Amino acid sequence: MKKLISLVAFLALAVVGQTLQAAGNAAAGKAKSAVCAGCHGPDGNSAAPNFPKIAGMDGAYIAKQLEDFKKGVRKDPMMAGMVAGLSRADMDNLGAYFASQKRNPGKAGGSAENIKTAEKLYRGGSSAMSIPACMGCHGPAGAGIPARYPAVSGQHAAYSQKQLNDFKSGARSNDGGVMGPIAARLSDADIKAVSEYMAGLH
Numbered sequence: 001m002k003k004l005i006s007l008v009a010f011l012a013l014a015v016v017g018q019t020l021q022a023a024g025n026a027a028a029g030k031a032k033s034a035v036c037a038g039c040h041g042p043d044g045n046s047a048a049p050n051f052p053k054i055a056g057m058d059g060a061y062i063a064k065q066l067e068d069f070k071k072g073v074r075k076d077p078m079m080a081g082m083v084a085g086l087s088r089a090d091m092d093n094l095g096a097y098f099a100s101q102k103r104n105p106g107k108a109g110g111s112a113e114n115i116k117t118a119e120k121l122y123r124g125g126s127s128a129m130s131i132p133a134c135m136g137c138h139g140p141a142g143a144g145i146p147a148r149y150p151a152v153s154g155q156h157a158a159y160s161q162k163q164l165n166d167f168k169s170g171a172r173s174n175d176g177g178v179m180g181p182i183a184a185r186l187s188d189a190d191i192k193a194v195s196e197y198m199a200g201l202h
């Protein structure tokens, strides 16, 4: 019975893996990606901290964000202009291309004490503040759980900090109501510390 269950689980994973791969064509995405390079870097490893690294992010997550920018449910003046002319197939292809790139590692910032506080929050949450462990959804090494929970490892701290502030204020609300209530319970100091901590995850 155990053997059967693991076989079924293996087959299910294999099927999911195939559908994710089939969703986009990386070569076609690469051909469309020149316009993205100015901000996100040619391989999705952006240099400037306000532009997120998208290299190695799940393809379906990338396509969802592009779709959300196009529908206006995630708002950013720079990205709004970028997605206006993209078809759904373009989005899947761009997702497949950037997913196939390797993310450059980052470095944790802040004081040793801040890193300790942030690590505790990331790995264990806070029962006093009713905050679940970030790790539960974003993974112990920050790789995320595709396709729903994005990778946060090695991300620029300034970008992560802005996202958490946007979830907290409600400016970003395309997350199915998951991050809003979590971010709302984080202090500004927690947000800064955990963002600097995630930048060093790999």
Ligand code: HEC
Binding pocket: 032, 033, 035, 036, 037, 038, 039, 040, 050, 051, 052, 053, 054, 061, 062, 063, 065, 066, 075, 076, 078, 079, 082, 083, 094, 150, 162
């Ligand atoms: C002029 C600069 C600029 C260009 C060019 C640009 N982006 Fe962006 N992109 C941004 C900014 C800024 C954000 C973060 C917005 C925010 O703060 O929510 C972003 C966010 C994203 C995100 C969300 C990442 C995440 O972790 O949620 C994706 C995916 C993305 N861009 C893909 C693309 C693709 C694909 C292209 C090319 C078609 C592109 N971008 C072109 C500036 C740019």
Ligand code: HEC
Binding pocket: 052, 064, 121, 122, 131, 132, 133, 134, 135, 136, 137, 138, 148, 149, 150, 151, 152, 160, 161, 163, 164, 174, 175, 176, 178, 179, 182, 194
């Ligand atoms: C129950 C699952 C869950 C937990 C727990 C969780 N997150 Fe998230 N997180 C999400 C989802 C869902 C999204 C957004 C997905 C989307 O936009 O499609 C997200 C998005 C994010 C983003 C934006 C990533 C990007 O590339 O734009 C950051 C940063 C983040 N979370 C940090 C945290 C931190 C820090 C904690 C712990 C304090 C945490 N999350 C706990 C589910 C979770």
